[in-house]
Amino acid sequence: MKKQIFMLFAAAAMFAMPQAAQADLIVAFDEVTGNPDGGNTQTANFALSGFSATYETDTNDFGATTSGGLADATFGTYDASAATGTGEYENGGDDHLSLNNGLEGGVNFTVTNTSGTDWNLETFHFDLGSTRPGSADTWTLSVVSGGLTAGAVGSGGPGANGGSATAAWNDYDQSLTGLADFTLADGESVEFLLDFVKDSTQGPSGHHTYIDNFAITGSVSAVPEPTSLAILGLAGLGLAIRRRK
Numbered sequence: 001m002k003k004q005i006f007m008l009f010a011a012a013a014m015f016a017m018p019q020a021a022q023a024d025l026i027v028a029f030d031e032v033t034g035n036p037d038g039g040n041t042q043t044a045n046f047a048l049s050g051f052s053a054t055y056e057t058d059t060n061d062f063g064a065t066t067s068g069g070l071a072d073a074t075f076g077t078y079d080a081s082a083a084t085g086t087g088e089y090e091n092g093g094d095d096h097l098s099l100n101n102g103l104e105g106g107v108n109f110t111v112t113n114t115s116g117t118d119w120n121l122e123t124f125h126f127d128l129g130s131t132r133p134g135s136a137d138t139w140t141l142s143v144v145s146g147g148l149t150a151g152a153v154g155s156g157g158p159g160a161n162g163g164s165a166t167a168a169w170n171d172y173d174q175s176l177t178g179l180a181d182f183t184l185a186d187g188e189s190v191e192f193l194l195d196f197v198k199d200s201t202q203g204p205s206g207h208h209t210y211i212d213n214f215a216i217t218g219s220v221s222a223v224p225e226p227t228s229l230a231i232l233g234l235a236g237l238g239l240a241i242r243r244r245k
Contacts, residue, residue, distance in 0.1 A: 023078070023217040023218060024217060025046065025048070025215060025217055026048045026111075026121065026217060026218050027044045027047045027052075028045060028046040028047075028075055028080070028213070028216075029215070030046075031045055032064040036057055036097055037059075037060040038057050038058055038062070039057075040057075050114050050117070051113055051115060052112045053110065053111045053112070054109070054110050055107050055109045055110070057105060057107050058105055058107070058108060059103070061099060061104075062107075063097075063100055065096055065097075065098045065208075065210065074171065075126070076123075076126060076171045076173040078215060080215075096212035098209065099211070100208050101206060102134045102135055102136060102206015104136045104196060104197045105196060106193050106194060107214075108144070108192070109193075110146075110191050111184065111189065111192075111216060112188075113186055113187070113189070115186060116186050118184070119218050119220055119221060120182055120183050120184075120218045120220070121176050121182055121183075121184050121190070121216055122176055122218040123173050123175055123176060123216070123217045124174045124192065125173050126194070126215070127212045127213045128157065128169070128209070129162075129169040129209070129210035130161040130208070130209050130210065131161060131163075131164060131166065131167050131208060132163060132164070132207040133161055133206075135158075135161065135206050135207045135209040136196040136209050137159050137161070137196065137209050138155070138156075138158050138198060138199045139157050139195065139196050140155040140197075141154050141155070141192060141193070141195075142192070142193050143190060143191070144191040146191050147181070147188030147189065148176070148181055148183075148184065149180045153176060153178070153179065154174040154175070156172055156174075157199075158199055161207075167210050169212075194211075194214075196209055
């Protein structure tokens with residue numbers, strides 16, 4: 001009898017074990033349309049069904065560069081070629097955002113979920129390039145407002161630079177799971193700010209910073225599943241067996 005009870009609870013534990021899930025590409029930006037100077041809205045090139053996303057720069061010092069974008073089929077290090085439904089948005093285009101002449105500025109992203117399901121926003125991805133020292137390639141990511149916990153998320157840089165006219169690109173994958181609330185519920189929006197500045201060692205003049213291949217990945221927020229009912233049923237059966245003993 002004890003063996004039967006043990007087997008029932010072991011089975012329940014197997015059901016309860018968390019299963020690793022592949023993060024989904026939720027929204028992604030690859031191309032720059034028109035002039036991205038402050039106030040001109042860019043729309044995501046890819047959005048999962050039920051999602052939408054836009055970004056605006058906060059200064060007129062941004063521009064669009066039509067050659068030399070990073071077309072390595074990744075957003076940060078996220079392999080876009082493995083993402084279902086991305087199609088042409090596997091960052092093959094050359095257009096990318098530039099922050100000119102060593103000046104500082106930020107990019108404001110808004111992501112909206114109307115999918116009918118709550119989603120965990122788990123990682124913010126982007127690629128950052130610069131040609132020479134003096135570019136504003138020290139960055140900070142924060143949540144400004146909306147459905148996620150507001151405040152600083154992470155920072156990084158300065159990255160390696162190409163030392164010439166050829167940019168050296170750096171992949172960044174900033175986790176969002178350290179936020180107290182990183183779930184974007186159905187019907188909610190969130191605003192992120194990705195801000196670029198110089199570090200204390202860089203002088204007043206400088207060179208361009210290049211930013212490409214923005215993306216957010218995540219997974220459906222955990223909800224009660226049939227396995228949860230199975231666990232309760234097995235536990236109840238175990239108690240019943242003990243009482244009949």
